[in-house]
Amino acid sequence: MSSEKVSSSAATSTTTFTPSSGAFSPHVELAKGVNGLDKLVLREFRGSSAEVYLYGGHVTSWKNDHGEELLFVSSKAIYKPPKAIRGGIPICFPQFGSLGPLEQHGFARNRFWAVDTDPPPFPTPTYRAFVDLILKPSEEDIKIWPHSYEFRLRVALGPGGDLMLTSRIRNTNTDGKPFTFTFAYHTYFSVSDISEVRVEGLETLDYFDNLKNRERFTEQGDAITFESEVDKIYLSTPTKIAILDHEKKRTFVIRKDGLPDAVVWNPWDKKAKAISDFGDDEYKHMLCVEAAAIEKPITLKPGEEWKGRQELSAVPSSYCSGQLDPQKVLQSS
Numbered sequence: 001m002s003s004e005k006v007s008s009s010a011a012t013s014t015t016t017f018t019p020s021s022g023a024f025s026p027h028v029e030l031a032k033g034v035n036g037l038d039k040l041v042l043r044e045f046r047g048s049s050a051e052v053y054l055y056g057g058h059v060t061s062w063k064n065d066h067g068e069e070l071l072f073v074s075s076k077a078i079y080k081p082p083k084a085i086r087g088g089i090p091i092c093f094p095q096f097g098s099l100g101p102l103e104q105h106g107f108a109r110n111r112f113w114a115v116d117t118d119p120p121p122f123p124t125p126t127y128r129a130f131v132d133l134i135l136k137p138s139e140e141d142i143k144i145w146p147h148s149y150e151f152r153l154r155v156a157l158g159p160g161g162d163l164m165l166t167s168r169i170r171n172t173n174t175d176g177k178p179f180t181f182t183f184a185y186h187t188y189f190s191v192s193d194i195s196e197v198r199v200e201g202l203e204t205l206d207y208f209d210n211l212k213n214r215e216r217f218t219e220q221g222d223a224i225t226f227e228s229e230v231d232k233i234y235l236s237t238p239t240k241i242a243i244l245d246h247e248k249k250r251t252f253v254i255r256k257d258g259l260p261d262a263v264v265w266n267p268w269d270k271k272a273k274a275i276s277d278f279g280d281d282e283y284k285h286m287l288c289v290e291a292a293a294i295e296k297p298i299t300l301k302p303g304e305e306w307k308g309r310q311e312l313s314a315v316p317s318s319y320c321s322g323q324l325d326p327q328k329v330l331q332s333s
């Protein structure tokens with residue numbers, strides 16, 4: 001199946017540790033971030049980089065080989081529990097949004113993850129710059145979501161600067177019980193001006209509109225552009241979605257696997273003012289396009305594992321010289 005559920009009764013052994021400098025490859029460095037929080041900095045030799053906080057297993061920076069930041073992080077972001085960091089790539093698990101009894105977007109984004117020193121083998125190519133993190137429930141977590149799991153997150157930077165996130169979630173319940181979850185990579189892309197941006201790949205699809213009691217609608221045939229608040233969950237989306245930033249002459253391409261849905265969110269001016277860790281005008285410079293599994297929640301029996309992957313590329317303007325042709329971007333492999 002596309003979400004790559006793998007059944008296995010083999011017990012997995014995990015070693016986690018609090019990182020110290022020198023524990024990683026030359027492409028990965030442990031550093032102190034805001035408020036003294038641990039972060040891992042990934043660097044590729046051409047100059048691209050990424051940063052991941054252990055708090056939230058949260059990617060907060062992705063830069064191309066010119067050192068340009070490709071993700072949006074709010075100037076008002078609070079790097080402190082229980083608030084998730086506003087921007088970058090929060091992980092929504094085990095619940096997307098308010099679609100269940102847990103706190104909004106679940107708790108993975110405001111827990112401290114650990115470095116996984118001995119992850120099970122990866123089916124995807126191993127890049128030089130990568131880090132493996134793991135989240136397991138604490139006793140407190142089990143009180144609010146009574147399940148045992150291992151959530152492994154690999155963050156990898158490709159030689160050309162592509163950013164890959166792979167999540168592997170395994171049910172390790174010993175009581176024989178399955179569990180069910182929804183999931184999203186809540187990626188905040190940095191854009192020059194939201195009014196100049198369009199999204200390709202979601203035309204004609206059905207979506208739930210969060211601003212209209214999650215009623216179901218069908219998108220028109222045109223590329224999606226922005227002139228007011230948007231909060232939609234597109235269903236059964238293609239494996240590639242493109243975000244075209246005309247002013248920056250840059251196209252982001254999202255490739256995804258195991259994540260059929262895509263959330264598109266921009267709070268616009270009024271909602272922006274109501275979000276305490278978000279600047280009043282910052283909505284102009286961000287767009288969330290979130291690879292997700294929401295409409296059909298994932299159920300895992302004990303021993304089963306689910307995998308969900310997203311790969312982000314930023315195609316520079318020269319590549320799209322003249323007119324941007326999203327179809328070519330979408331059709332290329």
Ligand SMILES: O=P(O)(O)OC[C@H]1O[C@@H](O)[C@H](O)[C@@H](O)[C@@H]1O
Nearest residue numbers: 097104105186210231263265290
């Ligand atoms: O403020 P939060 O909890 O990070 O959520 C931000 C937004 O996240 C989006 O994914 C949701 O669709 C929105 O409804 C929500 O407002």
